[in-house]
Amino acid sequence: MSCTTTPTRSRRSPVADPARRNHSSASPFEPVYGYSRAVRVGNRIDVAGCAPIEPDGSSTPGDAGAQAARCIAIIGEALEALGGSYADVVRTRMYITDAADADLVGRAHGSAFKNVRPASTMLVVPALIRPEWKVEIEAEAIIEK
Secondary structure: OOOOOOOOOOOOOHHHOOOEEEEOOOOOHHHHHOOOOEEEEOOEEEEEEEOOEOOOOOEOOOOHHHHHHHHHHHHHHHHHHOOOOHHHEEEEEEEEOOHHHHHHHHHHHHHHHOOOOOEEEEEEOOOOOOOOOOEEEEEEEEOOO
16 A cells, blocks of 8 residues: 655744734733734634633623623724724634523624624533633634725
């Protein structure tokens, strides 16, 4: 049995790529875990999962709806910092820890995206990093000019 390999392209360091822009937020996990809140390459912005974290690093108090609203605000801040807006969002994913919170989270999502209506998925997961978190949301955007 023969095996063929595909030649690999040389990989440039992302830091050296002038087309790549990273954005950070108040999350205490970003520098420790080595990720950015959002990354823009060309006309695409990918926003990492946003948990309900306040600017001081504490968790957003309240129900899943209040926490989802905070997650969506963080997404909006990241999009704006990289030249986008909610109107550019084409995909979202919502992770919730209790199926009973689906309506609260869905309504918070709808308040920001009702006119955009991106492709979206909501998943129930066993837990998030902090036990008080009820929701985490990520987004993908394409900037059309």
